[in-house]
Amino acid sequence: MAEYTLYTNPMSRGRIARWALHEVDARYDQVIVEYGPRESKPAAFLKANPMAKVPTLVHHHACHDHVVTECAAICHYLAEMHPDAGLLPEAHEKADYFRYLFFVAGPFEQASISQRMGWSSDDPQAQRMLGFGSFELAVDALETMLAGRDYVCGGRFTAADIYVGAQVIWGVDFDTLPRRDTFVAYAERVKQRVAYRIADTIDEELIAERGPQG
Numbered sequence: 001m002a003e004y005t006l007y008t009n010p011m012s013r014g015r016i017a018r019w020a021l022h023e024v025d026a027r028y029d030q031v032i033v034e035y036g037p038r039e040s041k042p043a044a045f046l047k048a049n050p051m052a053k054v055p056t057l058v059h060h061h062a063c064h065d066h067v068v069t070e071c072a073a074i075c076h077y078l079a080e081m082h083p084d085a086g087l088l089p090e091a092h093e094k095a096d097y098f099r100y101l102f103f104v105a106g107p108f109e110q111a112s113i114s115q116r117m118g119w120s121s122d123d124p125q126a127q128r129m130l131g132f133g134s135f136e137l138a139v140d141a142l143e144t145m146l147a148g149r150d151y152v153c154g155g156r157f158t159a160a161d162i163y164v165g166a167q168v169i170w171g172v173d174f175d176t177l178p179r180r181d182t183f184v185a186y187a188e189r190v191k192q193r194v195a196y197r198i199a200d201t202i203d204e205e206l207i208a209e210r211g212p213q214g
């Protein structure tokens with residue numbers, strides 16, 4: 001058995017977890033989980049993740065199985081489990097690392113999804129309660145945070161760039177983010193990662209093999 005089992009679907013956020021697995025050069029088995037009713041999904045997957053969401057990562061570690069869900073957590077967990085990959089932040093990088101990782105996984109993702117669903121409010125009181133304020137505020141904040149630096153922590157790629165990078169790549173490629181120079185340049189930069197290209201190719205080939213259902 002490989003060290004990890006990745007429950008994923010090629011048309012899902014599971015692509016982020018696959019990218020992270022390749023960044024740390026981990027051995028993993030994949031289980032493709034089809035979209036559909038809960039009852040149609042593998043029992044082991046449902047047991048591992050009561051949310052029935054992909055990606056779900058199971059780490060077969062020293063006679064125990066450890067389940068990790070949430071893409072951002074998976075990126076950081078793999079960086080912790082494989083420190084030689086050099087994806088963990090140094091002490092002086094930790095503030096940016098955790099700030100950006102949590103900002104993008106929380107408020108920024110909520111802002112993007114809300115925008116896609118057409119959920120927004122101009123009411124200042126509602127915006128005070130919403131963790132992301134408004135889509136425009138979250139996008140402007142991310143642009144300011146990424147401006148003038150190559151990566152989340154400055155000049156060096158870390159595990160935070162897998163998650164933040166995937167969100168920005170998605171936003172630029174699918175026009176869910178405004179095409180601002182900072183976003184386009186950052187997306188192009190992180191796409192140059194060898195691990196990104198390997199993982200992306202695997203998922204694109206799976207989509208091609210599987211046909212329109214992805």
Ligand SMILES: N[C@@H](CCC(=O)N[C@@H](CS)C(=O)NCC(=O)O)C(=O)O
Pocket residue numbers: 011012013014035036052053054055069070071072
């Ligand atoms: N917050 C989760 C979101 C996971 C998620 O929503 N996954 C979607 C695919 S991108 C899913 O599994 N949808 C299938 C379903 O809900 O039945 C993460 O970041 O990993």
